[in-house]
Amino acid sequence: MTSAAAPPAGLLQLRGVSKRHGLVQALHEVDLELSRGEVVALVGPPGAGKTTLCRAIHGAERIDSGEILLDGAPLPTGGRGRARRRARADVGLVPPPETVEHALAGALGLGRTVFGELTRCQIEARGTAPEVAAERTAGALRKVGAESEAALRGRQLGPSGRGRVALARALVLDPKVLVLDEPAADLHELARELAADGRTMLIVTEDPGFAHAAADRVLFMSGGRIVESAPPEQFFSAPRTFRARDFVSRLRRR
Numbered sequence: 001m002t003s004a005a006a007p008p009a010g011l012l013q014l015r016g017v018s019k020r021h022g023l024v025q026a027l028h029e030v031d032l033e034l035s036r037g038e039v040v041a042l043v044g045p046p047g048a049g050k051t052t053l054c055r056a057i058h059g060a061e062r063i064d065s066g067e068i069l070l071d072g073a074p075l076p077t078g079g080r081g082r083a084r085r086r087a088r089a090d091v092g093l094v095p096p097p098e099t100v101e102h103a104l105a106g107a108l109g110l111g112r113t114v115f116g117e118l119t120r121c122q123i124e125a126r127g128t129a130p131e132v133a134a135e136r137t138a139g140a141l142r143k144v145g146a147e148s149e150a151a152l153r154g155r156q157l158g159p160s161g162r163g164r165v166a167l168a169r170a171l172v173l174d175p176k177v178l179v180l181d182e183p184a185a186d187l188h189e190l191a192r193e194l195a196a197d198g199r200t201m202l203i204v205t206e207d208p209g210f211a212h213a214a215a216d217r218v219l220f221m222s223g224g225r226i227v228e229s230a231p232p233e234q235f236f237s238a239p240r241t242f243r244a245r246d247f248v249s250r251l252r253r254r
């Protein structure tokens with residue numbers, strides 16, 4: 001199939017989303033729907049388009065065609081204004097471990113502390129009052145177990161701290177959809193807690209155990225297309241297409 005079968009009245013909808021990187025068609029008319037409270041695991045081989053899809057949903061990647069709707073309203077795909085900042089806050093993205101350092105370094109700038117940045121971004125994106133924002137920052141850092149990172153600056157963060165702070169930065173904006181791109185294993189338990197709390201999430205993962213535990217549904221991507229959509233137990237035990245069977249058998253051999 002070329003599009004994911006999904007229930008109607010989704011919180012997040014992608015319709016015919018395409019994106020080309022130079023000669024590479026990274027996303028090919030992707031249709032996707034996430035219902036409120038649904039947790040979807042996105043899997044697929046390297047180069048399938050998973051990160052491009054996550055970045056497009058977050059508004060970090062300009063799409064070539066198609067549309068992305070959140071709560072029925074199109075997400076702005078360009079510009080720098082308040083509407084765009086708000087849209088990016090509504091879809092929180094935690095980048096993969098290999099790029100989270102760069103992403104946080106950009107957010108924290110040269111001098112800002114973790115606490116300062118998490119507070120600032122709420123004031124900027126949501127117009128939150130400073131004292132309320134500071135309280136939320138403290139709550140988010142507590143939630144992810146990164147209270148001891150509060151006074152640190154970008155380069156002082158260790159690998160585990162970076163992932164937790166990036167998650168706290170997304171959470172502090174109370175996103176309608178949370179996208180986790182290959183979260184490190186030490187974030188899995190937190191992701192499961194967020195799923196149990198009813199968060200709507202799209203999680204890129206190649207860990208079948210984690211997908212089973214956290215996700216309601218698995219989407220399999222290959223060649224820029226969503227090829228299968230199934231409950232985790234069904235997908236990992238009986239994938240339908242050749243490409244998915246090959247992917248699952250490679251996972252089993254690892």
Ligand SMILES: Nc1ncnc2c1ncn2[C@@H]1O[C@H](COP(=O)(O)OP(=O)(O)OP(=O)(O)O)[C@@H](O)[C@H]1O
Nearest residue numbers: 021022024026044045046047048049050051052053
């Ligand atoms: N900025 C870019 N410039 C050129 N090509 C890119 C760029 N970003 C991604 N691509 C290409 O687009 C395709 C999809 O990449 P993407 O990173 O979205 O896949 P992925 O499924 O996340 O892969 P991985 O699991 O390896 O992270 C790949 O062929 C990749 O090489």
